[in-house]
Amino acid sequence: MARNKYDIDESLETEFSFEQLKRLGTYIKPHRKEMIITILIMMLSSALGMLTPIILKNIMDDYIPNKNIRGVVFISIALLIINLVIVINLRIKISITTKLGQSIIHEIRSDIFNHLQELPFSYYDDRPHGKIQVRVVNYVNSLSDLLSNGIVNTITDLFSLIFIVAFMLFLNIRLTLICLCGLPLLMILIFVIKKRQRVAWQISSNKSSNLNAYIAESINGIRVTQSFVRERENIEIFNNLSSNYSSAWMNAVKYNFLLWPAIDNISTLTTAAIYVLGVAWIDQGISSITVGVLIAFTGYIGRFWAPINTLASFYNSLLTAISYLERIFETIDEPVLVKDIEGATTMPDIKGKVEFKDVTFSYDEDAMILNGIDFTANVGESYAIVGPTGAGKSTIINLISRFYNIDSGQILIDGVDINTVTIKSLRKQMGVMLQDSFIFSGTIMDNIRYGNREASNEEVIRAAKTVCAHDFIMGLENGYDTEVNERGSRLSAGQRQLISFARALLADPKILILDEATSSIDTETEILLQEGLAKLLKNRTSFIIAHRLSTIKNSSCIMYIDGGQIMEMGTHDELMAKKGYYHELYMSQYSFLNDDEIKVEESIF
Numbered sequence: 001m002a003r004n005k006y007d008i009d010e011s012l013e014t015e016f017s018f019e020q021l022k023r024l025g026t027y028i029k030p031h032r033k034e035m036i037i038t039i040l041i042m043m044l045s046s047a048l049g050m051l052t053p054i055i056l057k058n059i060m061d062d063y064i065p066n067k068n069i070r071g072v073v074f075i076s077i078a079l080l081i082i083n084l085v086i087v088i089n090l091r092i093k094i095s096i097t098t099k100l101g102q103s104i105i106h107e108i109r110s111d112i113f114n115h116l117q118e119l120p121f122s123y124y125d126d127r128p129h130g131k132i133q134v135r136v137v138n139y140v141n142s143l144s145d146l147l148s149n150g151i152v153n154t155i156t157d158l159f160s161l162i163f164i165v166a167f168m169l170f171l172n173i174r175l176t177l178i179c180l181c182g183l184p185l186l187m188i189l190i191f192v193i194k195k196r197q198r199v200a201w202q203i204s205s206n207k208s209s210n211l212n213a214y215i216a217e218s219i220n221g222i223r224v225t226q227s228f229v230r231e232r233e234n235i236e237i238f239n240n241l242s243s244n245y246s247s248a249w250m251n252a253v254k255y256n257f258l259l260w261p262a263i264d265n266i267s268t269l270t271t272a273a274i275y276v277l278g279v280a281w282i283d284q285g286i287s288s289i290t291v292g293v294l295i296a297f298t299g300y301i302g303r304f305w306a307p308i309n310t311l312a313s314f315y316n317s318l319l320t321a322i323s324y325l326e327r328i329f330e331t332i333d334e335p336v337l338v339k340d341i342e343g344a345t346t347m348p349d350i351k352g353k354v355e356f357k358d359v360t361f362s363y364d365e366d367a368m369i370l371n372g373i374d375f376t377a378n379v380g381e382s383y384a385i386v387g388p389t390g391a392g393k394s395t396i397i398n399l400i401s402r403f404y405n406i407d408s409g410q411i412l413i414d415g416v417d418i419n420t421v422t423i424k425s426l427r428k429q430m431g432v433m434l435q436d437s438f439i440f441s442g443t444i445m446d447n448i449r450y451g452n453r454e455a456s457n458e459e460v461i462r463a464a465k466t467v468c469a470h471d472f473i474m475g476l477e478n479g480y481d482t483e484v485n486e487r488g489s490r491l492s493a494g495q496r497q498l499i500s501f502a503r504a505l506l507a508d509p510k511i512l513i514l515d516e517a518t519s520s521i522d523t524e525t526e527i528l529l530q531e532g533l534a535k536l537l538k539n540r541t542s543f544i545i546a547h548r549l550s551t552i553k554n555s556s557c558i559m560y561i562d563g564g565q566i567m568e569m570g571t572h573d574e575l576m577a578k579k580g581y582y583h584e585l586y587m588s589q590y591s592f593l594n595d596d597e598i599k600v601e602e603s604i605f
């Protein structure tokens, strides 16, 4: 998929596909027992409801003319009991269907969320997160009505309709045929608006997705917005997207509203025809039509159009739901591009040799990012990757953990091609600290333990001490049990980095990847950290990206990357002596210091 953003509509499925409904059926199938019970209960209610007009007919044609008071009282009690049973059945139905709808919704939502956990970085690179979120929350929620009431009501109403028509035919065939004349008219209307109505709902779901994407983006970027006083412009964009959504929704709902008045009119028309013709036929003395028959029949007309109304409303929600289902299933079906190959084996215990053999990689087909990367990192050595911004440094380290598939070449760990082992067994043995040191909502302890769920409190604290995070954590009101918000907004950038640093260490990895791990850490803490880091890096192969070159001066090897290629490789001294790219970069960082000051600065680290 091309990259999407909040003001770009997602593509629309063109054809109405019953596949979506068939798939929805697979979620409903395990609950068929409850569904059948509810349908049976509702059919009983509907059959009982059917008796009322027949009973009324008997009162009119028989009991009243014959002054049968006992019969009238008896029938009234029977009607009361019928109504009571109907009410109790309705209560049972609501309780079962509400639970049923919610559990199906939970299953669909879990399927999307579970799949999202598997999808590679590239999926998230390509679309706004708000558009993903709206599928998991809003779209799935919007199926609630369809699943909890829609299906049961529809099946029950279909049966009711069959009962009603049977009762009507039993009462009088002529009058029944007049009533049924209204149906073809309704069918024509549904056929005419069907396609437009479906597209209108698809457009509405797109606009709601755009709006959500923008809201999510604005919330994430609120600090920048306020710093650059962009609130007015943001409100304008929001108003625009919101009004687009409102108009799209109004347009879609307009089609839904077409059906009810149409049904009302057709129903009134047929009822009027039945009265006029019924009275005329009684007048002509047609024996099968009595006043009682006419009254009973008009009772059935109301009951005949009520389920049709519900069926039409089900049809409306079905079309709405399909536009959401398309998006939901699209996410569930999104191919997991970075996945285990067939027969993938478990990565043996890693020792730490990492080889890149002529690796090429691109995020988008038309822009090559890495071009022929070739290097070997030996067990237990530290490799620094430096170079200008956008050179491809983070990309290289993302490939070691196989966050993306490479285009060509090979990446080997201890001689094993990482494509041939399971991703889980590979990543479990890596300690990765990415540029974005993400903090999850929860305690500091939980956040560090993210690196190794089995780690004891003591191990967590030891890791925090190693990276010099312990002191600041103990300074928080509840120490390690202090609750932090999502993204760690109550922590400083450096504190967040220290926590994610500890998290990476806790996994006790043989390969450690640190992307800008110390960029926000003050010099004093960094000096302390260097000590811990030196201990920590011992016996581990590490890859460190750092713009502050003092941090990586002691690395076993420094790679200078530019334009997706390794331009230079060697120790700090070798590269300085070479007076090439690295030398230039180093000198540019310290150009404000004279030679003596550089010596002092260097001696610190």
Ligand SMILES: Nc1ncnc2c1ncn2[C@@H]1O[C@H](COP(=O)(O)OP(=O)(O)OP(=O)(O)O)[C@@H](O)[C@H]1O
Pocket: 125, 363, 364, 369, 387, 388, 389, 390, 391, 392, 393, 394, 395, 396
């Ligand atoms: N998810 C992505 N999709 C498309 N292009 C990307 C993506 N991430 C990075 N790029 C592009 O790939 C190139 C290399 O990016 P990378 O993040 O590896 O650079 P870097 O050397 O780590 O930069 P910096 O020092 O600024 O972090 C850049 O041109 C960037 O625009």
